[in-house]
Amino acid sequence: MKAENLLEARGLTVRFAAGSAGLFGKATRFSAVDDCSLGVKEREVLSLVGESGCGKTTFGKTAIGLIKPTSGTVLYEGKDIWQLSRNEYAEFRRNAQIIHQDPYSSLHPVKKVYEIVSSGVRYHKLLPTERKIREKSIEVLGMVGLNPPDYFMNKYPHQLSGGQRQRVSIARAVILSPRFILADEIVTMIDVSMKIGILNLLLELRENLGSSFLFITHDFGVARYFAEGGRTAVMYLGNIVEVGKTDELIMDPLHPYTKALLSAVPVPDPILAKERKMIELRRIDPPDPVNPPPGCKFSDRCPFLMEGKCDVKLPELVEAKDGRLVACYLYGS
Amino acid sequence: MSLQEQCPNIYDIDNLTVEYVLRNSSVKAVTDVSLDISNGGAIGIVGESGSGKSTLALSLLNLVPTPGKIMSGKIIFNGDKDILSLKGEELRQFRWKQVAMVFQGALNSFNPVLRIGEQTLETITEHESIDKQKALDKVNVLLKLVRLDPERTLKAFPHELSGGMKQRAMIAMALLLDPRVLILDEPTTALDVMSQKYILNILSELRKRLGVTIMLLTHDLAICTEVVDRVAVMYAGRIMEVAKTEDIFMRPKHPYSLGLMQATPSVFGDVKKRKPIPGSPPDMFNVPKGCPFNPRCQYAIDVCRETNPPLEEISRDRLAACYRWRDVS
Amino acid sequence: MELNDIVSSLRVLVENKRALIGSLILLGFILMALFGPMIFPLDMNPKFNLVYAPPSLEHPLGCDYIGLDILTEIIWGARDVLTIVMIGGVITVVLGSIVGLVAGYFGGVVDLLLNTLVDIALTIPGLPLVIVLAGLIQTRDPVSIGLILSANAWAALARSMRSQVLSIKERDFIEASRAIGIGRLRIVFYDVLPILMPFVGINFLFAVVQSLYASVALFFIGVLPFSTVHWGTMLNIAMQVSGAIFVPYARHYVIAPVIFIILLQVGLILFSYGVEDIFNPRLRT
Secondary structure, three states: OOOOOOEEEEEEEEEEEEOOOOOOOOOEEEEEEEEEEEEEOOOOEEEEEOOOOOOHHHHHHHHOOOOOOOEEEEEEOOEEHHHOOHHHHHHHHHHEEEEOOOOOOOOOOOOOHHHHHHHHHHHOOOOOOHHHHHHHHHHHHHHOOOOOHHHHHOOOHHHOOHHHHHHHHHHHHHOOOOOEEEEEOOOOOOOHHHHHHHHHHHHHHHHHHOOEEEEEEOOHHHHHHHOOOOEEEEEEOOEEEEEEEHHHHHHOOOOHHHHHHHHHOOOOOHHHHHHOOOOOOOOOOOOOOOOOOOOOOOOOOOOOOOOOOOOOOOOOOEEEEOOEEEOOHHHOO | OOHHHHOOEEEEEEEEEEEEEOOOOEEEEEEEEEEEEEOOOEEEEEOOOOOOHHHHHHHOOOOOOOOEEEEEEEEEEOOOEEHHHOOHHHHHHHHHHOEEEEOOOHHHOOOOOOOHHHHHHHHHHHHOOOOHHHHHHHHHHHHHHOOOOHHHHHHOOHHHOOHHHHHHHHHHHHOOOOOOEEEEEOOOOOOOHHHHHHHHHHHHHHHHHHOOEEEEEEOOHHHHHOOOOEEEEEEOOEEEEEEEHHHHHHOOOOHHHHHHHHHOOOOOOOHHHOOOOOOOOOOOOOOOOOOOOHHHOOOOOHHHHHOOOOOEEEEOOEEEOOOOHHHOO | OOHHHHHHHHHHHHHOHHHHHHHHHHHHHHHHHHHHHHHOOOOOOOOHHHOOOOOOOOOOOOEOOOOOEHHHHHHHHHHHHHHHHHHHHHHHHHHHHHHHHHHHHHOHHHHHHHHHHHHHHHHOOHHHHHHHHHHHOOOOOHHHHHHHHOOOHHHHHHHHHHHHHHHHOOOHHHHHHHHHOOOHHHHHHHHHHHHHHHHHHHHHHHHHHHHHHHHHHHHHHOOOOOOOOOHHHHHHHHHHOOOOOOOHHHHHHHHHHHHHHHHHHHHHHHHHHHHHHHOOHHHHO
16 A cells, blocks of 8 residues: 655654753753654645744754654655665665755865765766766756756856855755655745745756655745645644645634734735734744743743643644644644 | 934935955945935845945945945935044944944844843943943833843843844844944844844834934845835945835836846745746856846846946936836836 | 866965975975985995094085984985884874774764774873884884884874864765765765865874974984984984084084974975865865
């Protein structure tokens, strides 16, 4: 029986030590990712939105096996990735790639573009001769819009602009034709005029390769653009609080945090902007991630707080309406 | 007498050119910039990396770091002070007392080993000889204005505050000496969306309450719908367009402004209408001849590749540096 | 390494003034070691009429305690000196790097074991260890001597390499290599090591300097048997046989080897200023 999801996280928890242990105590541990479950289907695009520090990057990296979770499982085609045989794991590894956020640290500074892009193909001996490797690299560089490819092959990263470096990063991920790609805030550090170009490239590659994407961002506008036909998940302090079809979620957010986020997003329309008021939160500043409030982590700021309920136990992610999952007692968690 | 009557423009910038002179080459970070900043107004300077906006802001305080040099132009403050000719004590008094700047990455400019209170008081007592109690009172008032709990904030170390809180504390500190102008360089870039909105609201309030002129530098056009009433768009060290906020968004008259609008993914609006600006940001060591935007411009004609279009008044209170502004829509 | 890389490395070297001087000095020593003995034959027969002859046109550095030309002795000594210290330097760096890289990247049990080894090696004081080893393993073989010299010098390098690796392994491009599925050993030597080449290069030169002084000390003390004219040996003889520092007319016999030892060290250190530049890709383009 084929698994429904290509890649699925179940009850994923990742805890880190925060601060030092002090003289007598143990080091405080905090959950960067707290009991998160989320699945991505074949060829699906899922945007994961959240503010910095919410754990989305940790979640993503754990989902593709770069971080070992403290508890919970990650399933690739229904099988636990940490229990796979060597060959199965090798296949998974090749099919789960990452594109990093910072184009200035994601490329090896002492290697040329050719070497960077072809490293995967070369290591796994996916092509028989150096010439074929070279051809493939040229092809992929062309695919990511670095033309003429010959010119870029021999460049060092420091000779390229941020946007170009990001394309090299994409080329490196894509050359293995992976079935799943984690794109971690990939346009956050790119100039405004180039963001859409990179996103369009990724969408095009998705068409051609049929890969699934977990697209991490803090910017709802970017999330919407990329995952327009797909789903969006919202994270807050380590928990997934809402999941749904992108357009529906944006037009009709259910979770109070999602509502607050969307009400605060700047819109490039001065008339519309004047009408929009940010939702009044009980506290403007987020809590210390190492010391979140008990129960629902949004409870100390939530305007819909139900005392005795929200501040006692963490609400579970339940289906509030068709295709929409929410972790909130307002919707029957 | 209202602010405007006192002196209509708090800053008159005239043909400013700032160059960074390196060993074998030089970069003109700001070229031929002329801009009026109205007294008590709020202006947003929008530009991507390399646009020159930070250098422009630093020039307003004559703080351009070496190897930068102000090659030509005038900056007149409050109708009578020539900023570029101020020296020594006069310059020191001018900076921070008349004009204060919150730098990019200000979150990291707090001394991590001192409590906020200790650092803040240091600033005041360095510049003014007022007694400690009065200084503290002032700090309390300002912190409340930026919605921070004065007691808690002053006692805290920088790492105990969130990004948004530190930024607001920075803004409060910048206002300690009652400056006439507050310049903020990318004040919300590293912050979450809610802190950002909050800070923009606070800036609007500060402007109303204190009558301070605000200059906001950003790469994010969308935040100019808050706080600012005028927007200047910069590219490759030059000003491309200046207009009222509404005009820039609804009726941009410069291809670059239009391009920015179309290239910004937004939560609302038609996704299909988004288009990237072709090409890449200019190589500041090799700025294109003529209009620096011409290689990426869909409206470019021959003259654009030859001569740089001057910044002209195309209607009341609107300036654009484009030969084809009439066709832009 | 393509021809292009070699050419651009040389170009970078030439542009760095200090490194240029350093490399010229080193080149001089290498030529001295390679070709010197052919050009200046060493006549081992004592010439009693030239004992402690002061510097002159015929004998630019004077003569030693049995009338042999000091300059020729220096030239012949260069070969031994350079061989020994280079080997010492290479062994130190290779051993130290491998241990440091593997311990730092692999972590866990491997790290624990290697660290213990390093700690043990570090607690033993360097020079005394070397002296004892040399005394026990009386050898004339330059390779063995090189090995002895690096007895625990490698440990300090292993320690510092390890901490360098700890910070590098968190970087994004390393993570990307992991995502591609590249094996740990390969990542260590193909991704991490290239970043640390300047560090390794400079440490190599310092290891050579260290070996230089250690070997001179060994020969000076007389712990190692000598048959050839090592500069340390010359110092040994100068001090013990001739009491040269006390006897003014034999002073040149002491000064000559000392000058060359210092000159070699200066050459190495000046050259090290260029090491970072050579490995910097920005300067090559």
